[in-house]
Amino acid sequence: MKLLELLSWGDNNLVIRLGVAGALSGVGSAALLGIVNTAAEEIADNGIDEVNWALAATFIVLAVVYFLAEVFLISTIARQIENGIDRVRKKLLSQIAVADFAQIEIFGQSRLFDSITQSTQNISQNSHMIGMAFRSLLLLVAVMAYVFWLSMLAFFIIVVVVGVGILIYLRMGKTLSMWFGKLHQVETILFDRVSDLFAGIKEVRMWSKRSDAFKVAFDNASDNKAEIGKKAQTMISRQMIMGISAFYILLAIIVFIVPVYSDSFDADVAKISTAVLFMIGPISIIVQSMSVLGMAERSAVRMMQLSKDLEDIREPIAEDGMPLSDPFDHVSFENVVFTYPNRDPRHGFELGPIDLSVKRGELLFITGGNGAGKSTLIKILTGLYRPVSGKVSINNTQLGPQSMSAYRNLIATVFSDSHLFEELFGTTDIAVEDAQYWIERFELAHVTGIRDGRFITIALSAGQRKRLALITAILEDRPIIVLDEWAADQDPYFRKKFYREILPELKQRGTTIIAVTHDDHYFDVADRRLHLDTGKLSELDLTDPRGRI
């Protein structure tokens, strides 16, 4: 069962612990049943004139053992499940963090979201049902052992009837599984629609035609989910009713039919009927929890598949690899080529071959038209994408799995779609005066600031947020800063300040800067200018007219 396998990740003793607690609880309740039956038999044989204190005391002791084992089992299972899910969630998150960037880009958000939120919820919300089902299963095994001891014939009749019931149940389960598969598909579509609505709320609000068409698409997705959900629920109810009915049929066979054909059965029919009645509770729990378990099992399968897929695209680099032996001096790219993994080769985009060397303290501009490959180049230069072929060296030492992480640590970035963290993760020990200096330099002191390792607010204009992103990169104090069209959101005044004052100031402090830009007025600020044309890189003179209006 994938669910148990998933929950045991990193805990080899889980199944053993559950087994011991379950066995105690199951044996305890079967022993209780045995005592009740023995007492009833004694009363039937001898009548009752005084309380059988020995049996009553054994009953009480067993009831206490059963109660304690039960409490222990249920709470252990709930705890194990929460711990298990916690481990799974953390494992998936760490796998996402070390997955190959170019591959994770094509993974699709809904699958990642589903596994980390919805699927874990499916398991944890129903953890008590999983625990109860497990306990009930063990209880059934114990009662069946008791029935076997009472009468082999009754045992085999129960096994046959339950076996037939299970077969029918499984057949129905297959259909149910198919419906659950469909349900998951329509849920994913609905999730995508909701994400679309949140991301595109402005566009939806601004045009009634789009709003109407979107509403139709959303309603369809919601209707589909409701329709398939209803079908799946009906199947679950049918399956449940069938499971319970099978037990009444079993009881009828034991009480009405078998005694007619078996003399030896007469003596024990009452005890066996009591045992069968005793089984109805756990059986109902198992039947009810089957659908929940089925859902949890399917969630477990999806999460394990995701984990496997993430493992397959794990970046072959050592996260805690070697630090670089010398301070950064220069980085060189030789014959470096990159292609996107999901790209149809007929419309393929190829970056390179790139031959380039960047020295410490240089200020480099990268220019080129839309789709020329600037952002792709930036991701190659920063080590986010791994080249398909070619060689990258730092200080004359070729980068490999052991040094890639140290290389990335040299580079602070502001991508064109950069994310601004409110908390300055990784730079909590910055000097207050330093932070204040840059906040003022970027003319943001009147709207925000830095307090206790976080920005006072990041609810600012797009241009102001970009300034905060650059402040974050500067405060990270790394030898290289890479910027992708940073000035695109800035007004002419601040754009000038950025090119004429801030970039030279950073350069003077010894920072190497690589910036993608379209601002041809300021090309003269750079030490060197690289130009991209459909993936081919060339170095141009600063006065070259290409890329200018």
Ligand SMILES: Nc1ncnc2c1ncn2[C@@H]1O[C@H](COP(=O)(O)OP(=O)(O)OP(=O)(O)O)[C@@H](O)[C@H]1O
């Ligand atoms: N994730 C991706 N998967 C497949 N192809 C991609 C992906 N991202 C970009 N491309 C393709 O790679 C080529 C270069 O894109 P890139 O984003 O690097 O261009 P750019 O020079 O930064 O363009 P722009 O100035 O418009 O931002 C384009 O043909 C683009 O369609």
